[in-house]
Amino acid sequence: MRVTISVEQVRSEWVRRIEEVSGQDVMACYHCGKCSAGCPAAEVMDLLPNQIIRLVQLGQVERALESQTIWYCAACQTCYARCPKGVDLPRLMEALRELAMQKRGDHLEIARLDVQALAEFPQQAFIAGFRKYTA
Ligand code: SF4
Ligand code: SF4
Structure with missing residues (x-):
């Protein structure tokens, strides 16, 4: 498959948004592979965790969002603990999941929600629901 990479893609709005939401500098990753080697979910993932970062580094955000890997990540923090560059991969995966849902x-x-039920919802659940289920 031929892939065209441009500066506009590498520093696209989507990449900036992922970095902003996750608080991570994706360019910090130098692909040592320690995250993928220690990931307990790697065997069921279609792309390895460091491959997901590589796609984001290259501005191939759509391809990262299509991957099942972002949903299989259990946010166990193993990769973060092993990363020599301090890349918080679980946060990056969460940012990608949020973006995919948005x-x-x-x-x-909102107009169809039951006002009475809303008044009884825990506020935290209410806010979390809107963050996840609305663009
Ligand atoms: S362990 Fe860190 S530096 Fe190494 S590939 Fe994974 S994210 Fe990149
Ligand atoms: S946080 Fe996700 S990517 Fe990182 S080791 Fe755990 S399951 Fe794998």
Whole structure:
């Protein structure tokens, strides 16, 4: 498969947004592979954790979002503990999951929510739900 990479893609709005949400500098990763070697979920992933970072580094965000890896990540922190560059991969995976859900559009129709039920919801669940299910 031929892949075209441009400066615009590498520093695209999506890449900046992932870095902003995760608080991580994706360029810090130098692909030693220690994260993937220690990941307990690696065997069921279609792409290894460091391959996901590589895609983001190259501005191939759509391909990272299509991967099942971001959903298999259990946020166990093993990769973060092993990373010599201090890259918090679980945060990066979470940012990608958020982005994937946002790109799918709103899953909540606010106007259809039951006002009485909303008043009884824990506020934290309410806010978390909106963050996850609305763009
Ligand atoms: S352990 Fe860190 S530096 Fe090494 S490949 Fe993984 S994220 Fe990159
Ligand atoms: S946090 Fe996710 S990517 Fe990192 S080792 Fe755990 S399952 Fe693998």
